[in-house]
Amino acid sequence: MTQEAPSKSVRTRERILDAAAEVLSRKGYAGTRLTDVAEAAGVQAPAIYYYFASRDDLVxxxxxxxxxxxxxxxxxxxxxxxxxxxxxxxxxxxxxxxLRYELQISAYTTAAVRNAGQVPEHLRERPAAEESAYSRLWRELFRDAQDAGQLRADLDINVFRLLLLGSMNWAVEWWNPRTRSLDDLVRATQDMVRHGTFAHP
Structure with a gap:
C-alpha cells in the first residue's frame, strides 16, 4: 500500500516549523521575528497565523x-x-x-537547547515533560552500567549524568566546526565518560 502524500497544508506547516527552528537556533527567542520565519519559509507573515495562534505557540x-x-x-x-x-x-x-543530533542533524534540538533558559516559563511546560523523559533514558543507561559493575564504585551517577548532559548541551554555544571537528568533540566527550566513570581492573 502506498503511503498518502501529506497535504499542501501539512507541508506548509512543516516548512514554517523548519524555518522557525532554524531562525530560533540562530537568533534566540528575543531575536526571532515572524517576518524572518516567513521569509525563510517562503510564505507571507500573516499566513503563519493560520497554523499557529501566536509567535509563542510557534516557539x-x-x-x-x-x-x-x-x-x-x-x-x-x-x-x-x-x-x-x-x-x-x-x-x-x-x-x-x-552530540551529532544536536549539533549536526536537527536545528529543532539546537533551538530547544539554546533557548531553554530564554523562553517564558509557560512555554517550558510541554518541552520540559519531554526533557524529563530524555533524562530518565540517560539515568537508565547509567544505572544499567552501574548494575553491571562497569562504573566506579564511588561514582554518583546522578551528578555525573547532569554534568554530562549540561556540558554536551553547552556545546551548542561554543562549538565551531571550523576550529574543531565534530569527530574530535565526540571523541573527547566519550573519553571524559570513559576515564571519569568506568571501573578499571
Whole structure:
C-alpha cells in the first residue's frame, strides 16, 4: 500500500516549523521575528497565523519538537544495537548520538537547547515533560552500567549524568566546526565518560 502524500497544508506547516527552528537556533527567542520565519519559509507573515495562534505557540512547538526528536533518535539508535552490547558501550554510543543530533542533524534540538533558559516559563511546560523523559533514558543507561559493575564504585551517577548532559548541551554555544571537528568533540566527550566513570581492573 502506498503511503498518502501529506497535504499542501501539512507541508506548509512543516516548512514554517523548519524555518522557525532554524531562525530560533540562530537568533534566540528575543531575536526571532515572524517576518524572518516567513521569509525563510517562503510564505507571507500573516499566513503563519493560520497554523499557529501566536509567535509563542510557534516557539513552543519548535521547543517541544526538538526535545521529542532527540529522545526518539536516541531510542532508535540504542534499539539498533545488538543485544550483547555492553552497558558502558551503550553509554558511549549515546554520547555520540546526542552530540551529532544536536549539533549536526536537527536545528529543532539546537533551538530547544539554546533557548531553554530564554523562553517564558509557560512555554517550558510541554518541552520540559519531554526533557524529563530524555533524562530518565540517560539515568537508565547509567544505572544499567552501574548494575553491571562497569562504573566506579564511588561514582554518583546522578551528578555525573547532569554534568554530562549540561556540558554536551553547552556545546551548542561554543562549538565551531571550523576550529574543531565534530569527530574530535565526540571523541573527547566519550573519553571524559570513559576515564571519569568506568571501573578499571
Amino acid at each position: 513552543e512547538e519548535v521547543m517541544w519538537t526538538g526535545a521529542h526528536r532527540v529522545r526518539a533518535h536516541l531510542e532508535e539508535v540504542l534499539a539498533a544495537l545488538s543485544a550483547d552490547t555492553e552497558p558502558r558501550d551503550r553509554l558511549l554510543v549515546a554520547v555520540e548520538a546526542h
